[in-house]
Amino acid sequence: MSAQQVRFKQIDVFSEAPFKGNPLAVVFDADGLSDDEMQAIARWTNLSETTFVCRPTAPEADYLVRIFTPAYELPFAGHPTLGTAHALLDSGYRPRRPGQLIQQCGVGLVELATRDDGSMAFVAPPARIEPLGTEALQALKAALRCDEIDYTVLPPCTIDNGARWVVIGVASPQACLAIAPHSHFAWEIVQKTGATGLAFYAAHAPGGPATLEVRCIVIDSEQAIYEDPVTGSANAAIACLFAARERRPGSQYTVRQGTAIRRDGRVIVDYSDDGKIWIGGRSTTIVDGTVRLA
Structure with missing residues (x-):
């Protein structure tokens, strides 16, 4: 691995109170990680999903996220989408468009927005x-x-x-x-x-x-x-x-x-x-620090 440690957060998604929602591990600065390394980290966290934040390849996207269970990669998942966006904003990231984020993932581009009450929501992908x-x-x-x-x-x-x-x-x-x-x-x-x-x-x-x-x-x-x-x-x-x-x-x-x-x-x-379906809720940062990679 090219880096010894990267930023890491663990988020409780769809809950305002700690330990009442769905936990998510978020690994930042993950461009240097291979698929096998991402899978190994997700297997170690042993949560339902771990996400890896990378630089986007789509010009309109704020970030690219890869979503792994302990066994395989997913093209999309809801609580990782919401939790990763919360973690990114919590880390100090400033969106290109105030109050809005565009996530790139396996199903394409997913639109997110901050609600008036401070919670976040994403647009449901086509089903x-x-x-x-x-x-x-x-x-x-x-x-x-x-x-x-x-x-x-x-x-x-x-x-x-x-x-x-x-x-x-x-x-x-x-x-x-x-x-x-x-x-x-x-x-x-x-x-x-x-x-x-x-x-x-x-x-x-x-x-x-x-x-x-x-x-x-x-x-x-x-x-x-x-x-x-x-x-x-x-x-x-x-x-x-x-x-x-x-x-x-x-x-x-x-x-x-x-x-x-x-x-x-x-x-x-x-x-x-306009026909969009928004799925939203609050998230809470539980763990904030770094994860050692090598």
């Missing part, structure tokens, strides 16, 4: 929505063992926006929080659809803690199941589904995620007049 095939639907029913799944109004589907999710509507927040997928059949769904995992949503009653309760269950290559604390790409997928099916819950709605694992993630979704 491809596809119905579940018969075999995947049968596996889903076997995996969930729940009578409160919406199979008719907004039936389960796969949504790909750089990350791929099976998106599933549930009749109540209580039923959503009680779901415990059967690992074998859940793995079958992932195999048949190529998805990262299962994204569940349910509407809270008016006056509840948020508009929606969301859960994201990820199934890895070893058929192990874990729950993602707060998921930007899945919330973007759900928001795109609502827009495509003309079922938007207003021009703005809120999401609570992570409840089942004692987190308190909060997401704000806005539908703008």
